[in-house]
Amino acid sequence: MTPVTSSPLAGSPSALVSWVERIGRGTRQRIADFGSTARFLGETARSFGEVRTWAPLFMDQARRLGVDSLPIGLFIAAFTGIVLALLASYSFTGAVPLYFIGTLVGKTVILELAPVLTGLALAGRVGANIAAEIGTMRVTEQIDALETLAYDPLAYLVVPRVLAGTLMFPVIVAAAMVMGIFCGWAASGLLLNVSSAEFLKGLRLFFQVFDVRYGLVKSASFGLAVTLIGARRGLNAQGGAVGVGSACTSAVVYSAVMILVLDAFWAVTWLLGREATAP
Amino acid sequence: MKNRTSDLIVGAVVLAVIVTLLASLAWVQQSDFGQRRNEVVARVRDVGNARVGNAVVIRGVIAGRLQAIELAPAGWVHVRMKLDRSMEMPPNAVVLLNESSLFGEWQAMILERSALPADVTVRQQIAEATGERNVLAGASLPGIGKLTAVAGQIAGDVASVAARVQVAFDDQAARELRSSIRNVADLSTVLSTTVRAHASDLDTVAVQLRAAVTSLNKTAANAQRMAEQLDASATSGEVRKVVDNIAVASVDLRRATLQVRELVEKFTATQGRLDSFLANGDSVLKKVNSGQGSLGLLVNDPSLYRRSDSLMVQLNALVADIKANPGRYVRLRIF
Numbered sequence: 001m002t003p004v005t006s007s008p009l010a011g012s013p014s015a016l017v018s019w020v021e022r023i024g025r026g027t028r029q030r031i032a033d034f035g036s037t038a039r040f041l042g043e044t045a046r047s048f049g050e051v052r053t054w055a056p057l058f059m060d061q062a063r064r065l066g067v068d069s070l071p072i073g074l075f076i077a078a079f080t081g082i083v084l085a086l087l088a089s090y091s092f093t094g095a096v097p098l099y100f101i102g103t104l105v106g107k108t109v110i111l112e113l114a115p116v117l118t119g120l121a122l123a124g125r126v127g128a129n130i131a132a133e134i135g136t137m138r139v140t141e142q143i144d145a146l147e148t149l150a151y152d153p154l155a156y157l158v159v160p161r162v163l164a165g166t167l168m169f170p171v172i173v174a175a176a177m178v179m180g181i182f183c184g185w186a187a188s189g190l191l192l193n194v195s196s197a198e199f200l201k202g203l204r205l206f207f208q209v210f211d212v213r214y215g216l217v218k219s220a221s222f223g224l225a226v227t228l229i230g231a232r233r234g235l236n237a238q239g240g241a242v243g244v245g246s247a248c249t250s251a252v253v254y255s256a257v258m259i260l261v262l263d264a265f266w267a268v269t270w271l272l273g274r275e276a277t278a279p
Numbered sequence: 280m281k282n283r284t285s286d287l288i289v290g291a292v293v294l295a296v297i298v299t300l301l302a303s304l305a306w307v308q309q310s311d312f313g314q315r316r317n318e319v320v321a322r323v324r325d326v327g328n329a330r331v332g333n334a335v336v337i338r339g340v341i342a343g344r345l346q347a348i349e350l351a352p353a354g355w356v357h358v359r360m361k362l363d364r365s366m367e368m369p370p371n372a373v374v375l376l377n378e379s380s381l382f383g384e385w386q387a388m389i390l391e392r393s394a395l396p397a398d399v400t401v402r403q404q405i406a407e408a409t410g411e412r413n414v415l416a417g418a419s420l421p422g423i424g425k426l427t428a429v430a431g432q433i434a435g436d437v438a439s440v441a442a443r444v445q446v447a448f449d450d451q452a453a454r455e456l457r458s459s460i461r462n463v464a465d466l467s468t469v470l471s472t473t474v475r476a477h478a479s480d481l482d483t484v485a486v487q488l489r490a491a492v493t494s495l496n497k498t499a500a501n502a503q504r505m506a507e508q509l510d511a512s513a514t515s516g517e518v519r520k521v522v523d524n525i526a527v528a529s530v531d532l533r534r535a536t537l538q539v540r541e542l543v544e545k546f547t548a549t550q551g552r553l554d555s556f557l558a559n560g561d562s563v564l565k566k567v568n569s570g571q572g573s574l575g576l577l578v579n580d581p582s583l584y585r586r587s588d589s590l591m592v593q594l595n596a597l598v599a600d601i602k603a604n605p606g607r608y609v610r611l612r613i614f
Contacts (some may be wrong), residue, residue, distance in 0.1 A: 034421060096382070205332075
């Protein structure tokens, strides 16, 4: 055996190896995360087949995630509509006819603000709720108990929430659209002295049914993303209350980011190159 | 029990939202559920930026909406409009698609044919679109964008012409021409002064001549009287002869006097005409100096001069071009 020398350069090869190992480990973990996420999505999709398991739970989740979230969605939309009308009036003064307030409120609420703001609010409420609930079940081994009882935890816990979120988000957003435009109209009439006829003229000027369809489809994708991310983070929770809290935080953050990414995705894929006034 | 409550609540909320959304959509789109509207079709060659949902206006009142815009055979476009049933169509109606504001809104205006704007293009479009049964003739006015483009083109042409005029007629040339015209004006003033001075001399000469002639007449009269006295008193033949000679001389003198008188009269007439000419000339020069009339404008208005000079330049160019390329202007064919 040759003794190891104490040269300053002696540690360099091992440090380099350690650095390369860290890169490899990080890459492997990313790929593992990607793979486990893909497997989670695949297993969730497969669990949709177990209708008897998730169907009885769907309505309860639809009420908790959807109907109970309606007030926050309407509240946000109401103030958004009012502020939009005031901002439009402030921006248009002296240059653009005030009936364009209706156009701006309608287009902005329907296309962007109602889906995205409601989505972000529900990402906090619904995403955190799902992550906390499932995470607690994970750390208290209730999910293990479900598996022991031959229940599919995905069909029992994830599918009804994902379905409820995907279907109820558009309902909430549709109500938010109506509320936002109504409050913008009321603010225009009460605060800005814009007559109803003028507001409606602007609202109808560039209105298209496509805008509503776009907003609703977008909100459905937000619901899907928020519930899937919440469920995934909850199922991966570890280490007791701290782990559950961490899962909630990451669920909210990832959901918010995903909403903005999906917003850009739909804009690029569906709006780009489409004429604004086309029938 | 819990599931049934959830079912009820979720169902009620979903139904309420769907009904509200559909009702809002129908209201915003002004949907015609009860068929309370009449459909009117117009045909045009080009709809411009008109879109489905734009307003249909009769005498300034919104009477309906554009329902559909469809391509039709033979290069036509059919514009379907839904009008309120209570709206009465004007007699001999035509449809004019035009911009209703500067913000890109278009409208379909239904009006009487006689109320069409006095635009040749529009009337041609309407005349061309007339003829299909149950379809109104239509035309479209150019949008602001198109008008702006045309205005920009015209502005470019004007700028080009101005640049060419600038090249052909610079400030130096304008100054020289103005100086030349001023010189001509000064010359005419001097000429007027000279003529006036000579006219005064002529007046003096004429007066003196008239006085001389008057004296001559008196002298002649005295001589004749003396001759008659001599004739009456003289008895000798020589005296008689002298007197006869004097008489002859007197006759000659009278004839000469008459000729001088005629000359004086002619001279007086000539002087009158000369005075008139000078007065007219003076009046003309005053007008020229005050800028009245063509010559006055030419002297005082540089733009007229510039135009005339530009015309001369263009004429010169034309003549040069004709000389250089006679075949372009004159074509001689023998057979």
